[in-house]
Amino acid sequence: MTTSANGNFIRKPFIAGNWKMNMDHVQGITLLQKLAWTLSDAKHDYNRAEVAVFPPFTDLRGVQTLVQGDELEIVYGGQDLSQFDSGAYTGDISGQFLSKLGCAYVLVGHSERRTIHNESDEVLNAKVKAAFRHGLTPVLCVGEGLEVRQAGTHVEHTLAQLRAGVEGLTAEQAAELVVAYEPVWAIGTGEVAGPEDAQEMCAAIRAELAELFDETVAGKTRLLYGGSVKANNAAAIMAESDVDGLLVGGASLDPAEFANIVRFESHLVTD
Numbered sequence: 047m048t049t050s051a052n053g054n055f056i057r058k059p060f061i062a063g064n065w066k067m068n069m070d071h072v073q074g075i076t077l078l079q080k081l082a083w084t085l086s087d088a089k090h091d092y093n094r095a096e097v098a099v100f101p102p103f104t105d106l107r108g109v110q111t112l113v114q115g116d117e118l119e120i121v122y123g124g125q126d127l128s129q130f131d132s133g134a135y136t137g138d139i140s141g142q143f144l145s146k147l148g149c150a151y152v153l154v155g156h157s158e159r160r161t162i163h164n165e166s167d168e169v170l171n172a173k174v175k176a177a178f179r180h181g182l183t184p185v186l187c188v189g190e191g192l193e194v195r196q197a198g199t200h201v202e203h204t205l206a207q208l209r210a211g212v213e214g215l216t217a218e219q220a221a222e223l224v225v226a227y228e229p230v231w232a233i234g235t236g237e238v239a240g241p242e243d244a245q246e247m248c249a250a251i252r253a254e255l256a257e258l259f260d261e262t263v264a265g266k267t268r269l270l271y272g273g274s275v276k277a278n279n280a281a282a283i284m285a286e287s288d289v290d291g292l293l294v295g296g297a298s299l300d301p302a303e304f305a306n307i308v309r310f311e312s313h314l315v316t317d
């Protein structure tokens with residue numbers, strides 16, 4: 047997270063909660079209400095950090111109704127989308143449907159989609175393009191497993207996923223894109239990559255975007271870290287210059303904890 051001389055962020059921090067396959071549509075509404083109240087009580091300034099939730103598909107209509115009805119500033123998105131727009135694709139969800147439900151974002155290539163559902167780089171590139179076709183901002187997830195980390199080829203591995211994911215995008219799309227670095231070995235395990243690991247990879251991703259597009263694009267793309275983020279480590283990770291946000295799994299299911307992550311600025315140590 048880098049600020050300009052006047053203390054404003056160069057890229058607006060983005061704190062996202064991925065509920066994964068948790069929270070039915072009733073539980074989801076309760077969680078979102080509690081989160082909104084907690085942030086409102088804490089007088090959270092949404093200009094200082096954008097807040098997004100990624101509920102299961104079946105929760106999205108309820109989330110839309112609550113967000114619109116209560117005029118919440120929290121934004122939301124889908125956890126996946128089809129690379130196709132419509133047709134005989136049983137079980138899949140079109141970006142058009144997500145758009146119609148007021149989604150602003152969509153996750154693409156979360157490690158659980160890459161591993162459990164075997165989604166290939168080629169399919170994920172098609173999903174990134176489908177998101178843009180339907181007016182959604184893709185959050186492209188990249189990151190290495192434990193074996194790759196131990197072999198020391200994590201940067202190379204992650205940049206290959208990045209290159210495949212952004213293939214064929216325009217500079218404008220690349221600037222709007224959000225990239226989430228999630229070391230798979232740190233997801234849901236309690237193992238957190240250190241702030242310096244997050245910075246190493248985010249800096250490498252930004253340098254690669256500058257190569258593929260240009261410095262202006264790379265300076266605009268927001269880069270997130272995800273993997274066992276909690277309120278007690280969020281501020282240190284966000285203090286790194288190339289980390290612009292956090293993709294939070296387990297801790298986003300606890301509204302008080304997640305609100306504290308959103309309010310990471312209040313935990314920053316200032317000189």
Ligand SMILES: O=C[C@H](O)COP(=O)(O)O
Nearest residue numbers: 064233234273274295296
């Ligand atoms: O999408 C979120 C990431 O997979 C991180 O999950 P976690 O915070 O439960 O480790």
